[in-house]
Amino acid sequence: GQQVMQIPQYQHVQEGEDFTTYCNSSTTLSNIQWYKQRPGGHPVFLIQLVKSGEVKKQKRLTFQFGEAKKNSSLHITATQTTDVGTYFCAGNGDNAGNMLTFGGGTRLMVKP
Amino acid sequence: DVKVTQSSRYLVKRTGEKVFLECVQDMDHENMFWYRQDPGLGLRLIYFSYDVKMKEKGDIPEGYSVSREKKERFSLILESASTNQTSMYLCASSLIGDVETQYFGPGTRLLVL
Numbered sequence A: 001g002q003q004v005m006q007i008p009q010y011q012h013v014q015e016g017e018d019f020t021t022y023c024n025s026s027t028t029l030s031n032i033q034w035y036k037q038r039p040g041g042h043p044v045f046l047i048q049l050v051k052s053g054e055v056k057k058q059k060r061l062t063f064q065f066g067e068a069k070k071n072s073s074l075h076i077t078a079t080q081t082t083d084v085g086t087y088f089c090a091g092n093g094d095n096a097g098n099m100l101t102f103g104g105g106t107r108l109m110v111k112p
Numbered sequence B: 001d002v003k004v005t006q007s008s009r010y011l012v013k014r015t016g017e018k019v020f021l022e023c024v025q026d027m028d029h030e031n032m033f034w035y036r037q038d039p040g041l042g043l044r045l046i047y048f049s050y051d052v053k054m055k056e057k058g059d060i061p062e063g064y065s066v067s068r069e070k071k072e073r074f075s076l077i078l079e080s081a082s083t084n085q086t087s088m089y090l091c092a093s094s095l096i097g098d099v100e101t102q103y104f105g106p107g108t109r110l111l112v113l
Helices: none
Strands: A004-007 A012-016 A017-024 A029-037 A044-049 A056-059 A061-065 A071-076 A086-093 A106-111 B003-007 B010-013 B021-026 B029-036 B041-050 B054-057 B065-070 B073-078 B086-095 B108-112
Touching: A004 A061, A004 A086, A012 A017, A017 A029, A017 A086, A017 A106, A029 A071, A071 B054, A086 B041, A086 B065, A106 B003, B003 B086, B010 B021, B021 B029, B021 B086, B021 B108, B041 B065, B041 B073, B054 B065, B073 B086
Parallel strands: A012 A106, B010 B108
Antiparallel strands: A004 A017, A017 A071, A029 A044, A029 A086, A056 A061, A061 A071, A086 A106, B003 B021, B021 B073, B029 B041, B029 B086, B041 B054, B065 B073, B086 B108
């Protein structure tokens, strides 16, 4: 079945440093979504990427979808303490219908 | 705003008990999902439903069953709870459409003793 791997599992950064999490799928994806889960909270949708090579920005967050539609990344510029949480990618395979396969998440910790 | 609610935030049950987790969404979404979340394993899909009385197995359906008698309600059932089912259970719903954003409930933390 489809597998989605996410690295790193944990990341500590100093406030102001950049952060990147990477997502790789074993199969081609029709789209990929990113979610953020604050400590003690539930996942909240951030963005969806659909096109090969697509790049989308939300303020300090930059999301990329690979040319082969099998990988994606989330980059945060100049992290802030409000960025703390776990970031999940979730892929929708070409033949997966409504099913999303989630990566294991990257837990970001920001030191003030 | 989409609202997804779950019947309990915390539950403590004993091994062998039957456990019902309920999820209700108020946005007329066709799709509903049950995940469990464990440290280091991310979110794993247990079951999902794309319509009333319809269900599909996810990645880890063993030991679980589901019920969708009404569009807004999706129940997860543990017929005989075991300690390895101690976890955080998250319900989600989404529309069928181009952007199938999933909206999550607050989660139920289940402890099986």
